Amino acid sequence: MNWTLKYLPEAQKDFEKLAGSQKLLIMKALAKVVQNPVSIYEGGYGKPLGNKGGTDLSGLFKIKLKNAGLRVVYKLIQTETEMLVIVIGARADDEVYRIAEKRAHKNQL
Numbered sequence: 001m002n003w004t005l006k007y008l009p010e011a012q013k014d015f016e017k018l019a020g021s022q023k024l025l026i027m028k029a030l031a032k033v034v035q036n037p038v039s040i041y042e043g044g045y046g047k048p049l050g051n052k053g054g055t056d057l058s059g060l061f062k063i064k065l066k067n068a069g070l071r072v073v074y075k076l077i078q079t080e081t082e083m084l085v086i087v088i089g090a091r092a093d094d095e096v097y098r099i100a101e102k103r104a105h106k107n108q109l
Contacts, residue, residue, distance in 0.1 A: 003076070003083045005034045010103055014088040018070075025068045026088060033063055037076055037083045049073065053094055055101040059109075064091060073100040075109050084109070
């Protein structure tokens, strides 16, 4: 079963700022993950995030595109089988997680 894929407006802007090849990698990864975005511990593709390093991302998941140096943080809205992309950003540091935490709190996720 495919989940519906939605983006926070800020995440859509993150996506639009990417280079063309990065956009293709993100679209390909999301097309795969949206088929089964649940936790890797439940047979899906998402790696659960938690409360670590000063950021509380409990209930959110991440996808790492190691070769491209990108991360995607998302939340599953299971009552609607909807996957909401919260942030897309570089893997270089934990900034993507700080942004995800701010956006999750701002949007009451």
